[in-house]
Amino acid sequence: MPNISVAEVKPGSKIIKDVVTPLGSVLFSKGKVILPRDIEILQAFLVQQVEIEGAQGENKPSEPAKAGTKPLSVKTGATINESLLAKSNSPLHDEYEKMLALVKQSYRSVAAAPLPIYELRSQLEALINELKDYHVLKFTPRVINDQDYNYHNAVLSALTSYKIAQWCGYPQKDWMQAAFAGLLHDIGNVKVDVSLLQKPTPLSGAELEEVRRHTTYGYQLLRNVTAINEGVRLAALQHHEKIDGSGYPLHLEGTQIHFYAKIVAVADIFHAMTLEKAYRKAQSPYKVLEQILTESFGKLDPVIVQTFIQKTTDLYNGTRIKLSDGRHGEIIFTDRSNPTRPMVQVEGKIVNLMLERDLYIQEIIA
Template structure:
């Protein structure tokens, strides 16, 4: 079969045989068109050769490299979940990575140039066209590099904000604008010292104040951007406000906060806590939902939070999960009054997570 070195692979090439990782998982399936981000993924998994349509027969070589004793990523700071990669060959992931690359480029130039808002909208629409395949508790990026955390948070917050706006029954005209609000809510970070955003240790009081200025920086950057409405700008300014007035930067209360900002606040907190960072493990999405519920008493909009929890945990019986103690099982019953703590069947035994509070669902497998 025609094979080519990964270093020679060009975006747009078509894979003609499944690409298998050194541990035996399927990384990319036959027929996939290679995107620029896919080349980084291949390198991260130490894949040396793949079989590409049109490649010369004489370039044939073994498909995968043997594992080495060093970290399995070719770039420092690559956080890779192979179990997620095995199930991430989808148009949704392809469009997600295009959106990620575009928002990364847009953020990089935001302080000096106008945002390419029409290009952003076009790619956002392409991504949202696959929204039916986006399950908030199940979806994970193929590869997460430390330095890309903020961009992943932006794209995931866009998708989740769009869904929340739908679920809460807001007018359709607000759905795309709410997605823009999620995508651009942290754009003010481009004017904050990057070392503060990546700092793994607690910030000093002066550093906290500087980081908090990202809200006002964001509003200023979006003030003259066309094709977005005022709600998007206000979401950048207000997404850290709390309904009891304890938030920042203006200590607004309740109805003073735009509903886009209330939606984005929920999406942002969820993804900030469930995305893995170099210095902090990703938290269980189910525990994060419970923390959001606690925050809905005086901090976050309770209707938005309760709707978010009910919709995201609306899983069919038989959904396979992994518990916090490492055991695998399946959901057999969900009490809608306690949706984050269903009954699960594990090794022939029924585990009631309402009673066994020390256990929780760590991951949805399928």
């Protein structure tokens, strides 16, 4: 096969064998047409030689990328404009806002009136129908009032719990129920003093105990609700349990915790940290994923955590991002063994976030 040094590779050459990094990850797949910037990437990864189509040293003329492939570089503003347009006019956002309004109304009246479970299910189904346009790291509600944090957390946890149930290979009959578990997991907060939920300073022991009672309050509120299964009720009760027994309210361990609760625990932590609160700024989704990974050992289900991180960070090369230092760039390669720290191109230079540990992706732009 025609093996040539990276220094001899010309833009337009086609790779005929996967290019693998020294660490064993696939950098470029067979069939890829080399772009000018790709040569920099090969050099950055210390790749010495590649196999290309044609005689050694005689590359074919530059050919366009095949239809349907995504270029690594966004050369015009079209993608960004389409993304911004989608954020303001997408059916997903329309259904999200209807769901948010219904959840707000339902939560506020649940202590005095039956939960409108059939209306909630109908709207949840309408929202799930738009799930193809939902990406956990990319989706942002049109308007976020920090006073509505609990309602946003409920709807986002519903969407994410549905996705996690899918990704983890649970039976399809559990997907919608997992979404219900996410939607209703914090309903017990309606019986907790709102000043405690929004208190910016540390809670006293008695205050913390009262806030923690939202789990048992939630189970009690859902105990007689029809059209949801026991797993949904248990998710409200158990979503703060930890697999090592250190959680609350019952200090359950491992298999004692319902798998809906394990799913919701991951979704809830992620959205709790990435949503704006009255007393705390929203955090970077990538930073939160790293915290979930490093702080979850013995606490969260490891399979759910790993699956969640791998699936949410599976973004195409060329995805535009903003770094924690304010600079804008785009993802050019993600090593699946370090999914939260891809290589990005910023201002014409390649930044390896696996090495630059003080930097991280603040947000995904498009």
